[in-house]
Amino acid sequence: MASPELSTRHAAPLRTAPVLELCDLSKRFGDVLALDRVSLQVSAAELLAVVGPSGCGKSTMLRAVAGLLAADSGEIWAGGRQVAGPRTFVPPERRNVGVVFQDLALFPHLDVASNVVFGLRRRDRGRQQRVREVLDLVGLDGLGQRFPHELSGGEQQRVALARALAPDPAVVLLDEPFSHLDRNLRTLVREHTVQVLHAAGATGVFVTHDQEEALAAGDRVAVMHAGRLEQVDVPEQVFHNPTSRFVATFLGEADFVRGERVGDRAHTAFGTLPVTTPGVGPCQVMLRPHEVAMEPADSGSGVVVRTEFRGALVLHHVRFADGSTLRGVRPHSSPLAIGTRVRVRPLVDHPLAVFAA
Ligand SMILES: Nc1ncnc2c1ncn2[C@@H]1O[C@H](COP(=O)(O)OP(=O)(O)OP(=O)(O)O)[C@@H](O)[C@H]1O
Numbered sequence: 468m469a470s471p472e473l474s475t476r477h478a479a480p481l482r483t484a485p486v487l488e489l490c491d492l493s494k495r496f497g498d499v500l501a502l503d504r505v506s507l508q509v510s511a512a513e514l515l516a517v518v519g520p521s522g523c524g525k526s527t528m529l530r531a532v533a534g535l536l537a538a539d540s541g542e543i544w545a546g547g548r549q550v551a552g553p554r555t556f557v558p559p560e561r562r563n564v565g566v567v568f569q570d571l572a573l574f575p576h577l578d579v580a581s582n583v584v585f586g587l588r589r590r591d592r593g594r595q596q597r598v599r600e601v602l603d604l605v606g607l608d609g610l611g612q613r614f615p616h617e618l619s620g621g622e623q624q625r626v627a628l629a630r631a632l633a634p635d636p637a638v639v640l641l642d643e644p645f646s647h648l649d650r651n652l653r654t655l656v657r658e659h660t661v662q663v664l665h666a667a668g669a670t671g672v673f674v675t676h677d678q679e680e681a682l683a684a685g686d687r688v689a690v691m692h693a694g695r696l697e698q699v700d701v702p703e704q705v706f707h708n709p710t711s712r713f714v715a716t717f718l719g720e721a722d723f724v725r726g727e728r729v730g731d732r733a734h735t736a737f738g739t740l741p742v743t744t745p746g747v748g749p750c751q752v753m754l755r756p757h758e759v760a761m762e763p764a765d766s767g768s769g770v771v772v773r774t775e776f777r778g779a780l781v782l783h784h785v786r787f788a789d790g791s792t793l794r795g796v797r798p799h800s801s802p803l804a805i806g807t808r809v810r811v812r813p814l815v816d817h818p819l820a821v822f823a824a
């Protein structure tokens with residue numbers, strides 16, 4: 468963990484007043500503290516991506532917001548109204564919250580239009596018109612009479628999204644909605660979903676355990692670990708300026724090199740590097756593999772000890788005389804053989820995150 472004086476915590480400001488707000492929300496299952504005083508705000512038309520390892524509490528948080536479970540303490544506000552609190556528990560159907568879960572939960576015996584209309588109250592006038600609008604919005608125009616088994620996985624996902632959006636909810640919650648799709652389709656469906664949510668002006672919380680997905684889809688990203696939110700910020704900040712080593716390594720490969728900080732720079736074995744947080748004394752500077760270049764050199768201080776083919780790039784593990792290691796990438800067209808002596812040079816055009824030594 469970064470010590471407080473090293474932390475550069477500055478959550479991105481909300482763009483508008485919050486539509487969803489969680490205050491000190493906690494939930495325990497036996498010995499497991501699934502939510503540990505979680506506080507969070509999501510502003511109107513914002514898509515917040517929540518990412519974290521399996522079992523860290525992501526689904527528990529969404530289920531508490533949806534009203535599918537009661538938290539032990541804390542408050543939830545949705546659309547300006549308290550929906551859960553010490554003396555309040557609004558049932559799911561009256562929370563004005565739409566949900567898309569991993570299994571989609573489409574009714575197999577109902578056609579697409581009937582699945583979508585299911586989310587609308589009987590007394591809502593113009594229900595058929597609204598069904599047509601949302602099917603159009605998700606790109607399923609004209610498929611209202613099909614049954615779920617007559618649709619592809621990606622199309623079924625669109626039906627679930629249309630059903631969640633139909634009542635024009637204050638907040639849409641998506642829990643790993645793409646995990647049943649293969650990788651290529653998943654990217655397409657995700658991009659489409661984000662476009663639809665933005666087009667609808669929806670406020671959304673989207674859970675994934677895929678780091679790339681969170682960084683690509685979220686207006687902001689909340690990184691969760693063991694029931695706590697470790698950092699909530701725009702994708703660039705959580706990636707380049709993580710406030711803890713957990714966030715640093717969870718969002719991508721990261722190595723830490725010893726340094727001596729003097730003001731806003733740190734002296735390291737790889738030169739003097741700019742750092743995000745000024746200070747004085749020993750520190751650890753974060754370098755990601757794409758920020759590390761290496762060239763073969765007889766006088767170099769490192770030796771390539773392992774390579775991993777990654778397609779376009781090859782990841783090289785380099786070891787130094789003091790036993791420390793660093794990873795860097797080279798194009799697939801010019802990998803270096805194991806045993807090659809190399810000179811390593813950080814490619815840095817921005818200040819680097821810095822942690823306590
Ligand atoms: N109904 C329950 N009863 C007992 N324990 C539960 C229950 N629901 C969740 N848990 C526990 O709470 C913790 C958080 O679970 P949760 O489902 O929120 O994790 P998650 O972050 O969604 O994980 P995944 O990425 O695997 O879906 C886990 O340790 C889980 O075993």
Ligand SMILES: [Mg+2]
Nearest residue numbers: 525526527642
């Ligand atoms: Mg889950």
